[in-house]
Amino acid sequence: MIHLNELKEKFQDLKYLSKHERMIQVCGLLTTYFQQDNIQPIIVGGLSVELYTRNNYTTYDIDLISDGRDKFDKLLTNELGFNKEGRNWYHQELEISIEIPDNYLEGNKEKVIEMKLENGLHIYVIGVEDLIIHRLESAIVSHPDNPEWTDDYEWAERMFKIHQNDPEIMDIDYLLDAAGKAHVDHIIKKWIS
Template identity: 40%
Template sequence: MEELSSKFGILAEISEKFPKNKKPVLVGGSAVEFYTRGTCKSIDIDVLGDRDSLEKVLEKMGFSKTGRHWFYTKEIGIEIVGDSTEGRRVNEILHEGKLIRILSIEDLIVERLNACKHWKSQYDCEQAQVLAGAYSDKLDREYLRKRMKEEDLEMELIKI
């Protein structure tokens, strides 16, 4: 759990540098790792946010860029995978008193199913199933169906 805590500690420190509505949004495997409390692991931190602003903050904090990733330590890399959360829901959580924005469970399931379908990634299929199972009583199923339809994932719903 220490690795999990340090990932979110790093993200919380980065997020502190931005106003509330401009904070980066955690997506991808580390978001799954958060929601599954470390059951599913990720090796990097994927975020959505303004690339130029994020890169400036990362540089000021002492991160260095190697390929697509920004590293402070060689164990944890940060990748800026996009800039918009338009059409998606974002949850806000407090980590050690600091606000972190994270993609909703429903949108994360859609993200994982897209990888499952288009990249033929069995691991992403399994992550979608784990999330859907763990949060089945909390999911906004109407919103999930709408998002899956938008992404042409109706058939993937059968898998979860």
């Protein structure tokens, strides 16, 4: 657990880190702080792709699925110097944007991965299987006849290829089952063969 004054001090030190490391540390600090409220923010969207592609993908904002939007709002705007702009909170000095698009995870909570950071903090990230499926669904919506023309398809395929032989990260049986329910399993089967 981390107290508010310590959280504020640690936020001051973030400005010396790279953009990627700043975003990860912000997530780690918020995750630790909100443990006291039994709130578990889960990283989704571009930052999760960045993590699963080992920083080959680049994003400029943090998307979190989390309960307690009102508590986030109070903490970010009243205590940590973020400005609220629509659905986003933006910190000028740190150049960090945070959005909580939903409080419901579209995917399996059991597949969420806890990642330990070098400084002892931890973060939660959507399972790579669900992330791949979401990217493929987006690719099909964007280009129904040629989903492989999209960036979403490319990143889904990259994540699959990076993690397909790592059973600690990717459960192929779950991926195929969930992909079947989302009607994108034909793509996964093509990658496997």
